[in-house]
Amino acid sequence: MIDFRHIYKSYSDDVAALCDVNLFIEKGEFVFLTGPSGAGKTTLFRLLSAFDQPTSGDLRVAGYNLGDLNRRDIAFFRRHIGVVYQDFRLLKRRTVFENVALPLEVRGDSSSVIRKKVDVLLDEVGLSHKADKLPTQLSGGEQQRVAIARALVHHPGILIADEPTGNLDPDLSREIMHLLERFNARGTTVFVATHDHELVQAKHRRVVEISNGRIVRDQ
Numbered sequence: 001m002i003d004f005r006h007i008y009k010s011y012s013d014d015v016a017a018l019c020d021v022n023l024f025i026e027k028g029e030f031v032f033l034t035g036p037s038g039a040g041k042t043t044l045f046r047l048l049s050a051f052d053q054p055t056s057g058d059l060r061v062a063g064y065n066l067g068d069l070n071r072r073d074i075a076f077f078r079r080h081i082g083v084v085y086q087d088f089r090l091l092k093r094r095t096v097f098e099n100v101a102l103p104l105e106v107r108g109d110s111s112s113v114i115r116k117k118v119d120v121l122l123d124e125v126g127l128s129h130k131a132d133k134l135p136t137q138l139s140g141g142e143q144q145r146v147a148i149a150r151a152l153v154h155h156p157g158i159l160i161a162d163e164p165t166g167n168l169d170p171d172l173s174r175e176i177m178h179l180l181e182r183f184n185a186r187g188t189t190v191f192v193a194t195h196d197h198e199l200v201q202a203k204h205r206r207v208v209e210i211s212n213g214r215i216v217r218d219q
Contacts, residue, residue: 017213097131157189
């Protein structure tokens with residue numbers, strides 16, 4: 001499902017963001033990515049979601065060789081992944097429903113299909129009653145649930161979450177992680193970057209630790 005083979009990423013001759021990264025994640029796994037700020041977590045996720053290209057190495061995700069993708073291929077590839085960010089990245093002038101519907105609109109689904117799928121996802125994340133609200137009218141935890149629904153509405157095989165609980169209190173963090181686990185239990189591969197060591201320890205999941213661009217632990 002996710003296969004990094006001898007991946008290097010450099011932004012200049014003297015700045016190596018990733019050094020010989022080898023990582024394989026099976027379909028349906030739930031994996032935490034940990035490490036200090038600047039360790040390479042965001043760079044790894046940018047490569048994984050095809051927002052950047054490795055300097056060298058072989059990267060395959062969901063059956064795609066990411067080094068071979070052209071712009072059109074990248075658009076099709078991204079239908080297989082969902083991405084959740086720490087800062088939510090919701091469109092402030094669109095309602096909750098419209099934010100969640102966006103990936104389906106982009107790929108050209110009919111309005112009836114969009115309505116059905118968005119209604120189902122909003123019900124699952126407990127926000128059906130907030131469908132007509134704007135993001136500014138929601139709490140932080142509610143905004144993150146909207147972001148998760150948007151990332152999952154097109155039923156991707158892989159969900160990438162970059163510090164999804166970074167701006168939330170411990171109770172809301174547990175709520176968001178429980179939501180991610182529910183979708184993982186249905187077969188979605190979940191890869192979560194986090195600084196929250198207590199949360200990681202409580203979940204007893206596979207943990208990949210990165211430091212100075214290298215994987216230093218995988219267990």
